[in-house]
Amino acid sequence: MQKKFLSNLSFLLVLNLLVKPFYILGIDAEVQERVGENEYGLYFAILNLSFVFNILNDFGITNFNNRNIAQNANRFAINFGKLTSSRAALCIFYAAVTFCAALFLGYESKEYYLLLFLVINQVIVSFILFLRSNLAGLHLFKKDSIISVLDRSLMILFCGILLWSGQFGGAFEIEWFVYLQTLSYFIALLVAFIFLRGRLEQLTFRFDWPYTIAILKQSMPYALLILLMSIYFRIDGVMLESLLDTPLEAGIYAKGYRFLDALYNFSFLFSVLLLPIFAKMISQNENVEKLTALSSKILLSGVLILCISAAYYSWDIMNWRYSENVLKASECFEIIILNGIANSVAYIFGTLLTAAGVLKKLNVIAICTVMINISLNFIFIPIYGALGAAWASLITLFVSSLFQAIIAARHFKMAFNAGLVARLLLLAGFVIALCQGFRLVEYNWFLEFVLIGVSGLLLSFVIRLFQVQEFIAIIQEEKQSTP
Numbered sequence: 001m002q003k004k005f006l007s008n009l010s011f012l013l014v015l016n017l018l019v020k021p022f023y024i025l026g027i028d029a030e031v032q033e034r035v036g037e038n039e040y041g042l043y044f045a046i047l048n049l050s051f052v053f054n055i056l057n058d059f060g061i062t063n064f065n066n067r068n069i070a071q072n073a074n075r076f077a078i079n080f081g082k083l084t085s086s087r088a089a090l091c092i093f094y095a096a097v098t099f100c101a102a103l104f105l106g107y108e109s110k111e112y113y114l115l116l117f118l119v120i121n122q123v124i125v126s127f128i129l130f131l132r133s134n135l136a137g138l139h140l141f142k143k144d145s146i147i148s149v150l151d152r153s154l155m156i157l158f159c160g161i162l163l164w165s166g167q168f169g170g171a172f173e174i175e176w177f178v179y180l181q182t183l184s185y186f187i188a189l190l191v192a193f194i195f196l197r198g199r200l201e202q203l204t205f206r207f208d209w210p211y212t213i214a215i216l217k218q219s220m221p222y223a224l225l226i227l228l229m230s231i232y233f234r235i236d237g238v239m240l241e242s243l244l245d246t247p248l249e250a251g252i253y254a255k256g257y258r259f260l261d262a263l264y265n266f267s268f269l270f271s272v273l274l275l276p277i278f279a280k281m282i283s284q285n286e287n288v289e290k291l292t293a294l295s296s297k298i299l300l301s302g303v304l305i306l307c308i309s310a311a312y313y314s315w316d317i318m319n320w321r322y323s324e325n326v327l328k329a330s331e332c333f334e335i336i337i338l339n340g341i342a343n344s345v346a347y348i349f350g351t352l353l354t355a356a357g358v359l360k361k362l363n364v365i366a367i368c369t370v371m372i373n374i375s376l377n378f379i380f381i382p383i384y385g386a387l388g389a390a391w392a393s394l395i396t397l398f399v400s401s402l403f404q405a406i407i408a409a410r411h412f413k414m415a416f417n418a419g420l421v422a423r424l425l426l427l428a429g430f431v432i433a434l435c436q437g438f439r440l441v442e443y444n445w446f447l448e449f450v451l452i453g454v455s456g457l458l459l460s461f462v463i464r465l466f467q468v469q470e471f472i473a474i475i476q477e478e479k480q481s482t483p
Helices: 002-035 037-052 061-071 073-104 109-137 141-164 174-197 209-244 248-283 289-312 314-321 326-336 339-355 359-384 386-411 418-441 445-462 468-481
Strands: none
Touching: 002 037, 002 141, 002 174, 002 248, 037 073, 037 109, 037 174, 037 209, 037 248, 061 073, 061 109, 073 109, 073 209, 109 141, 109 174, 141 174, 209 248, 209 359, 209 386, 248 289, 248 314, 248 326, 248 339, 248 386, 289 314, 289 326, 289 339, 289 418, 289 445, 314 326, 314 445, 326 386, 339 359, 339 386, 359 386, 418 445
């Protein structure tokens, strides 16, 4: 089991640190450069709307299925048909809710056309995740790994041909991007089904209402939490387009948000690793304080260095990747990228509370967060545009992460770790001082950026923040003790 775990962990790292960032910063960013900020801004706003209600596609069925198959592999074929039918009904409900929201926002024909395909894409993706949960539950980890990277790899291939082959004279349309997403997702879905087909001897689809209701009741608190999180993570792009009646500001906002999205993939790795470990430690009444502090030190030390230095070099980064509205995009990015710090805190303490089943308090925080975020967006966006949305997001996430940390500390009776906070503040001050010093030199921004990162990591090792080996040892110990 340990060998299998480490093998999949290695692939997960390659996937998130190579394939996804390349797709986000290479393909996705280049598409925006080709189609322009107005066209991409419209796509960005509609894409965010399709994400807001995405949990309605699944409602926790995928997580339920993963656990159920692992415990009852012999019932895989029987449950597959019933769960697929349940998910199909949920997808219809998701599409109806999303289109009602579009009607409320006053979308016109072009917006509805893009939304139709983006809703289809979300439905296909939700079914891919469902099929992957079956693969993982059956311990077909290699095939699951192939599916996890297939859609992005196909997008890189297809978009790369259209963008850089020279066959289309440099032309590109946002509709092509959406169509290629649909094609890539459909191929990945087909391959995933082929991987499972041999295990489905007698495949019958039957909607079982009592069975579906039982699952939905069990998943309701978790689904509500995901829905609320989706709203405050995605509503800013929707509100930028609707409140300003122009997609330009949404396009500018997307330039900075894209980099934050790439950073989220890195932080998400920690939640994926921590959730089962926290859950097991809590079930065995073990003290989680040491692991919480250790994961905080590792994640926050890296994120602090990256986010602070990226904020200082915001103009250089935006100018390196984009050619239009660089100044305004850099002003937004300078604020947006700092969200990575708050989000990392939320990933650690939110994951801890989720593992403990403290979903009621998390949902209360999420409801308050949504209310704060929407209110601030209504105030800031009409005045400051994309910059206002960036500030609203930053304030919201820092408030949310602070309350999650406080509630987690109280729930698990953790003492305030003044030493850890002091070392993190020392690291942050050191990075700020380096950035200020290099600004006076004005040499090569990329070289300066790298030197700041290396220097920050060295200091992290010196003051015992970056202790990766200890973290890996805990993971290996947990896996070795798993029967």
